[in-house]
Amino acid sequence: MKICVLIKQVPDKDSSLNISDDHLTLVENNITWVSNESDNYALEEALLLKEKHGGEVIACTLGKDSARQVLKDALAKGADRGIFISDSSFDNLDVLSLGKIIASSLEKENFDIIMSGLQSDDQGNSQLGLILAELLNMSHATLGMGTEVVDDSTIKVKKELEGGWFQWTKLSLPASISIQSGINSPRYATLKGIMMVKKKTVDEVTSGDVAADALESNVTINKIYVPDKTKETQFIEGSPDEISEKLVELFRNDIKVLN
């Protein structure tokens, strides 16, 4: 089984985010960069599959130079090699263009499975896994909560549906699967893993290696801003019974803290 895991470097949730004066980018010097949370679960799932069925796990990231760190972390945790896709012309591209770049970088590898996190904590597009499936002609599943390899050409994926429902689907391989956080317990890099990183290879991909049409963005950013905080106060009136009924309804449908 040859598995690729896509890992994105994103700002830590605890970082204070400041917007640059031109309102187009973030001020980066106060940001702590980490691996995207759900990508960590995708990596763990891939490593578990490898431990069970053998094969190879390749970690791949697209990002600035600092993003090499997420590959190092993945290699330390047990990925066999890395693919680092980076070029200044990739900055500010939209998810479809990035998908094309990644697809052309991964095409010749003929992966059985591409795993990615459900969604990146910064942009939150949740599209990359799907786009890659489309471009590389793979079957796909999203919101993966569990995986089970059936045989060399089939994998079963447990998907999360609405309302607390789950569904097991069978996919033919190759497949692109996006993984939900919490599906497993990601491991911590062992000392040996960390020491072995320097023995593993990382292939580099730059703009020269990808199709030219990928380098155009279909989206332009006009302005980045912090959403205005608006307070909305609702008064519920009526008899205690009516009030509690309305409250339950609000909790269930608007605030969604009840099922």
Add this chain to the structure above:
Amino acid sequence: MLIEHSFTIIEKIVLISGICISLGSFCFEVWKRLRIVLKGTGSLPLDRIGERLWRVFREVFLQEKVIRGRLLPGLMHGFVFWGFLVFGLVTLDHFAIGFEFPLMSLETRHLYSYVVIPFSILVSIGILYLAYRRFITKPKILGKLSPTSGLVALFILLLMATYLLGELELQPLVWKINWWLHTLLILAFLILVPRSKHLHLVLGPFNIFFKPFHQPHHTPVKIDMEASEEELDEMLSNLTKMTQNQALDIFSCVECGRCMDVCPAYRGGGILNPKDHFILDLRQPLLETRDVDVLSQINVEAGWECTTCQACSEVCPVGNQVEKSDEIRRLQVLVEGNVPQEYQKLFTNLQNTGNSEGATSSSLVDRLPKFTPDMEYVFWLGCFARYELDPNFTKSVENFTKILDTAGVTYGILENEHCSGDPANRLGDKLTYAMLREHNMEQLENSNKVVSMCPHCVLNLGKEYTKYGDISYKVEHHSQLIGRLIEEGKIGVNIGDNGKVTYHDPCNLSRMLNIVDAPRTAIQSVTDNYFELPESGKNTLCCGAGGGLWWKKETVGKTHLVRAEQVVESEADTLVTGCNFCYGMMNQGLDPLIPEGRPKIHVKDISDIVADNLQ
């Protein structure tokens, strides 16, 4: 009856064979264990012999710890122990009589019996009481009923009885039967001892002699990032091996359960039971493998629950370093990669930002003076204060600086201070610890005096770092500096009104740094209504935050409430503490426990109560 008895040649042959068999078996069993002990890493220490002997005298001959921990059972144990000493000579003489070479003349023996007879009665009382406790009252901490213990108690009683009988005027035949009975009991006892917890009779004194002076006594893990794969493998495989001291501990344990009595995790209803998880669970593996490669067998879940407070090691009457969370945690982190998610986040924060919270700025740092070489003290903040893990503690920091300002002491903080590494160190991430330690040692290179309000930081900067290299500075806890400023009259204080005041000894401060008096000097100079909590000084009870547990999300038991409940029961009005983590635990933990209608307990740092009462 003052006559000597004669023994036939057959009797002598039987006697000598009996001695050979039981002594041989005894030596074989002891040797078997000794060989395992000697396979341990490191060596048994032979430094500071005078202090070691003095400790043996107090803890073995005076039975200090045994009695202090549990008065009545301790005293009863003392009777048995002192009785045994008195009986040593009697026993040697007893066998010598069998060979018709008595060591004592009839008169001396008769005279000596005036000492021995009272002791034999005390031993009988002692052993009867201990057996009653073990088999009738059955405190939970003593564990499963052990038939060997019953047998040993019976043997000792019969030994006393046969001795007493022998002192009466008996028919020669009855005397002889009684003599043989006594002999057989001793020989059987010798066979039994090394196979049971009663081996502590032999190993206990040695174990107390070899016990380390410093706690916690974890071996440092030195990581060389340039090492070859073979060197790395060897280093990692050594992590599962016990030291000689640790292996000796395992065979010396008397299964008394005192370590359970004092353990906050056990008392809080957690999984961890230090006697089983850190000691007895390892005994069989040692004996079966005849090697010391057994640390990986420690229960992992139990290991994560430990607050590393060292209460267990402090209380152990046979000198065991009980706690082994460091050993199992570092295996999980460095070898298995099996780390609870909240700790992974903590470690990543430490690696990425140098602090436990992953914070990128601190408003407190902006407000405090920065250290310059003309200043006397580096004021080491620590993450808790710096990133306001409990925002109320910021007031305590300001109170401390107020005291320093009043006394005219100059100080400044280090802008590039990173976490001392305590959480990484205690949770087994020795690599992250090395990173932080090396950074901080560089920052402190040109300092002489460091003062900190966090005992965890003081312990690491001042003691743990020295396991890895030399340090050029001296670290003090702020209570020491405040105590001194008061004693030297550099600050004047009044007696204030804080109601009934008590003090919670932070375990890192009292047990690990030996700082017990300084905080009391400071507190008692501003209050005349002071009292001690039931567990205080070096026998303090941990608040539950140590060993990285501050960052733990879920625990099985309620380790974090045991001390808080005790404080609430004490009906104090003011609780003073000397550790920011203790402060946070108490500040957040006491309120919900206070019964309705009772007034709130004010939680203060030493600096608060002193600053409030400055003249």
